Amino acid sequence: MTRMWPPGGGTRRPLAPRVAASGEPVDPARIGQRVVRRRAKGMDVSAVAAALEEARFDARQDSRHEHLADDDRGRAELAEWERLHQLLAAAAPGTVYDPDADDVVQAELAAEAAAAATREAELREAARIAARADELQALRELGTLEQAEPREGDEAVRDELTRRAGGYVQGDVDAWLA
Template identity: 50%
Template sequence: MTATEAAAALEDARLQQHMDRDREDLADDERGPAEVAEWERIAQLLATTGGTYDPEGDAVVQDELAADRRAEEVEQQRLQEQQQLAARADELAAHVRAGRLDRTVETRPGDEAARDVLIHRGDYHPVVDGWLAQAFADRSGHYADPAANGELEFAGRLAQADPEATDALAAWLEHSLAPAELAEAGDR
């Protein structure tokens, strides 16, 4: 695109914006002013460089494309994390239904979030809390990593204040469900 073509496109955009100003359905539409502003920018760029317009050499366009790519990567990562979290929640729910969510199943980073997914889906069972509490008290699974324990600062303070009470709480949570309740969880 040459400077002359950009100037003509700018005039067309201004004319269209002028013609659309009285249309109620376009009263809040920002595309007209944005289009005029972009054509003004391109026309000014070509007027100063004297060359032809190439989006490949336009720093503004390239910055916008790079920002779009970064946003897409962030969104893809978020979706992937959600899928992994949902899969872990499915796995935990299957263990609960089978009556096998016990010390043989190691906790992983993100299990607390998987618990929240179970609650949100209506597939939560208190066995999950007992399992997490026991793993925390034992410092097993991902709780063996000191960094993971920082996520549950309040529980760490309780454990330091009275380790025996923390162990007793974990044991109580583990055994608080009667066998009939565990069987019900397995029927879900």
């Protein structure tokens, strides 16, 4: 088998420059898993075994370099190749890897969707609180705060107004809310 120079040039590919979406943390291990899954799509057990050997070679090479020794992405790629090899070795002969049929991938996608929905709900709630705080602040400045009716969730709005005031508890807002 012919090796590429530098060693491991075939397993790990450089990432295209990418800007993370706002609030999305960059996780090198997660990136490594996704790269492996994309590469492995359509591979049979022998092709995955060859890729696993390349990943093991890369890991041995990386362990010799201090700046690569703590490479989360490399470890995650190796672990994913090992998992896929075990998955296909236990499957019927001739089975090829399909991420759409991989229970682990589907569980991760479901968890990511649930987390995204939770983040979206939190953002909507924070926007609602900020808008209500703006409304109450405007009424306060007009001197008509007492005429407004408190709503469910205004305790969070009070906390937002207090935060905006630098921690100063505003007596008129407290009296209105009570």
